[in-house]
Amino acid sequence: MKLYYNPLSTYSQKAMIAFNEKGVAYESNLVDLMSPEGRAAFEKISPLGKVPFLKPSEDWQVPESTSIIEYLEDKFTSGTRLIPADREAARQVRFMDRMSDLYYNEPVVELLMQHIGFRPKDEDKAARARKHIAMTYSHWDKRLASQAWMCGADFTMADCAAIPPMFYAQVAAPFEAFPNVVAYWKRAQDWPSYAKVKAEFEPIWNGMLAQRAA
Numbered sequence: 001m002k003l004y005y006n007p008l009s010t011y012s013q014k015a016m017i018a019f020n021e022k023g024v025a026y027e028s029n030l031v032d033l034m035s036p037e038g039r040a041a042f043e044k045i046s047p048l049g050k051v052p053f054l055k056p057s058e059d060w061q062v063p064e065s066t067s068i069i070e071y072l073e074d075k076f077t078s079g080t081r082l083i084p085a086d087r088e089a090a091r092q093v094r095f096m097d098r099m100s101d102l103y104y105n106e107p108v109v110e111l112l113m114q115h116i117g118f119r120p121k122d123e124d125k126a127a128r129a130r131k132h133i134a135m136t137y138s139h140w141d142k143r144l145a146s147q148a149w150m151c152g153a154d155f156t157m158a159d160c161a162a163i164p165p166m167f168y169a170q171v172a173a174p175f176e177a178f179p180n181v182v183a184y185w186k187r188a189q190d191w192p193s194y195a196k197v198k199a200e201f202e203p204i205w206n207g208m209l210a211q212r213a214a
């Protein structure tokens with residue numbers, strides 16, 4: 001199974017956490033989103049040009065991080081069950097996954113890109129992003145007061161989605177005013193499936209920041 005990804009990409013990290021949770025191996029195909037050549041080469045494989053992108057076989061393609069996790073869940077019984085069998089519990093996990101992607105991941109990336117100068121400053125977009133992030137933290141803080149993970153006692157797809165943007169949010173949209181979110185972030189960093197992903201991307205991220213500062 002070929003996984004096209006970039007270690008710095010939050011959606012790629014979401015899929016990689018899921019692979020680690022399921023204990024499923026993949027063939028790594030790094031996509032260089034920073035270079036026009038890297039993008040052009042990847043767009044021949046996936047015209048949408050978005051990572052992650054899974055190719056389970058030559059004639060089968062699975063774009064979109066959530067669809068990749070749904071695919072893993074359907075095909076592999078190994079490891080963690082990331083989408084519960086119970087339909088109501090599964091609906092809640094899917095809801096929290098959507099909320100994280102749309103109202104947390106996207107706005108955090110918008111603020112981060114503006115902060116590091118990869119996108120032009122746009123106060124309207126920044127204000128909308130901050131509004132959605134504030135809503136998310138307040139929602140999460142209430143949920144996490146009584147449970148370890150986003151949808152209860154078990155780690156699910158909702159956590160695969162929520163955790164990756166938190167790394168960048170430390171700079172772009174800090175959450176220290178929300179004690180249960182802070183505790184969740186500490187827990188996430190000690191969680192093996194995410195710790196493995198973080199060990200891969202953090203040195204690359206630090207190297208990129210050092211290069212830009214030089």
Ligand SMILES: N[C@@H](CCC(=O)N[C@@H](CS)C(=O)NCC(=O)O)C(=O)O
Binds near residue numbers: 011051101
């Ligand atoms: N909805 C998609 C979002 C994927 C996405 O936006 N990936 C970013 C990296 S985090 C990307 O490939 N960006 C390249 C581009 O937009 O050109 C998913 O869940 O996989």
